[in-house]
Amino acid sequence: MRNPIRLKNLRLRFLPYFLIGIAVIVLRRPPLEGFVLGTPFLLAGTALRSWAAGHLVKNDSLTMTGPYAHLRHPLYLGTWLVATGFALILGGYISLAVLAFVWPWFAFHYFPRKELAESMRLSALHGEVFTGYRAAVPALWPRLRALDTARSQAGRRDSRTEGGWRLERYSDNNELGTLLAIAVALLLLSIRAAWAGP
Secondary structure (H helix, E strand, O other), X not given: OOOOOOHHHHOHHHHHXXXXXXXXXXXXXXXXXXXXXXXXXXXXXXXXXXXXXXXXXXXOOOOOOHHHHOOOOHHHHHHXXXXXXXXXXXXXXXXXXXXXXXXXXXXXXXXHHHHHHHXXXXXXXXXXXXXXXXXXXXXXXXXXXXXXXXHHOOOOXXXXXXXXXXXXXXXXXXXXXXXXXXXXXXXXXXHHHHOOOO
16 A cells, blocks of 8 residues: 655645645634534535545546446545535634635636546547547536446446545545544544634
């Protein structure tokens, strides 16, 4: 299993986010109701990301199993749920301010840019298979009935995407590092909530 702490996650461009996170944890004592409201979003997002990462095979094969049979971008939806959960945990005006920034930024800047780039890349790699997949499976709002991957692949089988969820894929997609970051942030927020400071 790979080291969950990857250097790519410690790049200088992420430093402002780490510093803002530390400042919020130090300066804001989360209320109990924030945990009640935010934890379900946080858990749902973490579970969705974990489920997706265990199925995702990047580039070589088009992943259409697990959550990818219901929506094209489960990792992005999971990230949005996690961010919403953390924002709600903070409580009060801070929650509103974070949500007022995060939701529009995600909906109108981050996701459209990523979706366009990924669609172009996957279309170039997988052609008609991706075109059919994109037409059948929504981007972020999950379809209730899973895509019939056997029919959508027109009989093409790929052992790399078969066999369900795999720990090696989860590790290759660096999801353990994400899980650790979420757990540490939640632990620090819990400690801060219990601490009787300002």
